[in-house]
Amino acid sequence: MRVVVIGGGAIGSAVALFLKRLGGAAVDVEVIEPDPSLRQASSARSAGSIRQQFSNAVNVQMSRFGHEVLANADDWLGVDGAPVRLDFVPGAYLFCATAAGAPVLRANHAVQRAQAVDVTLLTPAEAAERFAWLRTDDLELTSLGGAGEGWFDGEAWARALAHKARSLGARWRQARVVALTCQGDRLLAAGLDDGQRVEADAFVNAAGPWAGAVGRLAGLDLPVHARRRTVFALRCPTPLPRLPLVVDPAGVWFRSEGLGFIAGWSPGEGDADPDDLPLDAPDLAQFERRVWPVLANRVPAFEALRVSHAWAGYYEVHPLDHNALIGAHPDCPNLLLCNGFSGHGLQHAPAAGRGVAEWLLHGRFQSLDLSALGCQRLRTQQPFTEQAVI
Numbered sequence: 001m002r003v004v005v006i007g008g009g010a011i012g013s014a015v016a017l018f019l020k021r022l023g024g025a026a027v028d029v030e031v032i033e034p035d036p037s038l039r040q041a042s043s044a045r046s047a048g049s050i051r052q053q054f055s056n057a058v059n060v061q062m063s064r065f066g067h068e069v070l071a072n073a074d075d076w077l078g079v080d081g082a083p084v085r086l087d088f089v090p091g092a093y094l095f096c097a098t099a100a101g102a103p104v105l106r107a108n109h110a111v112q113r114a115q116a117v118d119v120t121l122l123t124p125a126e127a128a129e130r131f132a133w134l135r136t137d138d139l140e141l142t143s144l145g146g147a148g149e150g151w152f153d154g155e156a157w158a159r160a161l162a163h164k165a166r167s168l169g170a171r172w173r174q175a176r177v178v179a180l181t182c183q184g185d186r187l188l189a190a191g192l193d194d195g196q197r198v199e200a201d202a203f204v205n206a207a208g209p210w211a212g213a214v215g216r217l218a219g220l221d222l223p224v225h226a227r228r229r230t231v232f233a234l235r236c237p238t239p240l241p242r243l244p245l246v247v248d249p250a251g252v253w254f255r256s257e258g259l260g261f262i263a264g265w266s267p268g269e270g271d272a273d274p275d276d277l278p279l280d281a282p283d284l285a286q287f288e289r290r291v292w293p294v295l296a297n298r299v300p301a302f303e304a305l306r307v308s309h310a311w312a313g314y315y316e317v318h319p320l321d322h323n324a325l326i327g328a329h330p331d332c333p334n335l336l337l338c339n340g341f342s343g344h345g346l347q348h349a350p351a352a353g354r355g356v357a358e359w360l361l362h363g364r365f366q367s368l369d370l371s372a373l374g375c376q377r378l379r380t381q382q383p384f385t386e387q388a389v390i
């Protein structure tokens with residue numbers, strides 16, 4: 001079997017890795033990636049964090065496998081005995097809820113506990129006792145992760161997945177897919193910007209925020225949008241201990257990063273969130289308007305914060321339910337989608353890559369049933385909702 005993977009970020013690399021790991025010499029894998037530097041790729045512009053605190057069991061299970069690979073990277077990703085450097089820092093997420101959000105936090109907690117996630121609900125008083133720097137009087141409930149959460153170098157992660165895939169025999173070609181040729185409901189070939197044409201039995205759309213554009217090359221309307229998110233790197237003159245990744249009810253998140261902190265904001269319902277805003281112009285005004293007031297409210301010591309720098313990347317948003325699309329496209333069965341992760345794709349890359357590989361090699365998911373994330377949702381418009389979207 002010959003498989004062409006479109007996009008060589010963390011997701012495309014994980015697909016290639018598991019195709020070779022599970023399929024060996026029986027599968028020929030070529031990854032088409034125009035930019036080996038991954039300069040604009042989300043995998044190199046993320047907040048590089050992993051959590052177990054999701055609202056549905058499938059996402060929890062995908063994160064669990066992501067953590068297994070991260071925490072044992074030398075075993076999973078090592079090549080020729082060289083250590084794999086991902087700078088993984090075990091940490092915890094602290095979700096904060098007001099009275100309005102507390103029922104959702106409780107419901108999520110029940111799902112997580114049913115999956116044996118190490119997570120604890122804390123009252124505001126318990127949270128205040130544990131985290132003296134945190135303002136809690138406007139909160140109703142918090143949820144603190146235990147094992148299985150933390151942060152890592154997302155670009156190194158994507159490169160390690162790619163390096164391992166290559167070591168197993170996957171090939172990389174530096175080119176951009178600019179055309180897709182179909183016959184009936186089958187995809188026959190991809191046209192590249194170097195004039196070449198590559199044929200395959202199956203194609204995987206792993207183009208991240210550009211997945212919608214790749215879909216349109218085959219005449220398919222794929223609702224995955226490139227939505228800019230800015231990460232602010234911060235310095236605080238007031239000494240603080242190492243902070244967990246705090247998710248504020250106002251949609252702002254922050255955590256320790258090295259000697260400083262990083263923070264960001266995701267638009268909520270009713271906020272403008274246009275497609276394809278330029279990445280080289282992070283929205284610095286957003287910090288004053290949206291982020292800093294929330295930070296200063298939640299952590300009084302943050303009153304004196306300074307932005308040291310900022311960068312922007314694209315969330316690959318699937319607006320129906322903010323969950324990935326993984327599986328065969330209903331109108332083109334030999335085009336596999338593996339995109340739309342809506343901001344949690346790095347941590348889910350191993351589970352998604354393994355799922356796509358199983359599906360292609362065996363016609364079904366084997367290790368983890370990912371069918372709830374399948375592309376039937378494109379037709380039914382039935383959401384498979386994730387409540388814990390950041």
Ligand SMILES: Cc1cc2nc3c(=O)[nH]c(=O)nc-3n(C[C@H](O)[C@H](O)[C@H](O)COP(=O)(O)OP(=O)(O)OC[C@H]3O[C@@H](n4cnc5c(N)ncnc54)[C@H](O)[C@@H]3O)c2cc1C
Pocket residue numbers: 006007008009010011012032033034035038040041042043044045046047048049050175176177178206207208209210214229230231312313314315316338339341342343344345346347348
């Ligand atoms: C600010 C920010 C914070 C984030 N924080 C987290 C986090 O904490 N945890 C987490 O799990 N996730 C996080 N994410 C999401 C995560 O980064 C993405 O889900 C993940 O990186 C998606 O990987 P990908 O390989 O699909 O996309 P990408 O890394 O973007 O790779 C897609 C690749 O496709 C290539 N491509 C595009 N068009 C074509 C074409 N026509 N032909 C061939 N190739 C093409 C591109 O060059 C690119 O390299 C964050 C994202 C952002 C922006």
